Amino acid sequence: MKQKQERIGRNELCFCGSGKKYKKCCGMQHHELSDSIQKQYLDRFGIRLKNEKDIEFLRRAGRLVSDTLSMVESAIHPGMTTDEINTLVHDYTIQHHAIPAPLNYKGFPKSVCTSVNDVICHGIPGDRVLKNGDIINVDVTSVLDGYYADA
Known part of the structure; x- marks a missing residue:
């Protein structure tokens, strides 16, 4: 049976035991988080807290997804099939050394x-x-260097 995970948030009590909210305590520190706090988050929530290197890799993955959406936006036109959009996204993602x-x-x-028109x-x-007049949502998710980004 899968246990329900607790919500994590900036307003939760900090794990360091200070009695302060995380956002006013360790969440505001700009240094590496201690192994103890990392372990407590992982044990309690199943979440590995990200360090500066992780955050930079997440930014790179996010930029790729943003760039992919910009490319698709400029390429979409009436008469195009949704499979052609798939091919554009697939090829662009692979060319940028990522995985769809x-x-x-x-x-x-x-x-x-x-998702076109009434497809949620x-x-x-x-x-x-x-x-002409169709409303289309293009949902891009890429994995770059092991980091996921979705938009």
Whole structure:
């Protein structure tokens, strides 16, 4: 049976035992977190706290996803299929030495999710042709150097 994880937040009591909220205590420190605090977060919440190196890698992954969306936005046009969008995203992601995270995740067959009009989310790209006036959501998730970014 899976245990429900507790919520973590800036307003939680700090693990150092000070009695202060995390945001006013260790959360405001700009130095490396102690191994003790790292372990407590991992044990209690199943979350590995990120250090400056991790944060920089997350930023790089986020920039790639942002750049991917900008590229797709400029390329989308009426007459294009959602599978062509998938190909654009897949190729762009691979060219930037990253992995399209959705591909083969729990059997998902494509590298991006495309949801057109009344499809709420996680649409599978295919032979649907975009028409003028269609509303499309493109959900890009990439893994760069082991770090995920999603937008």
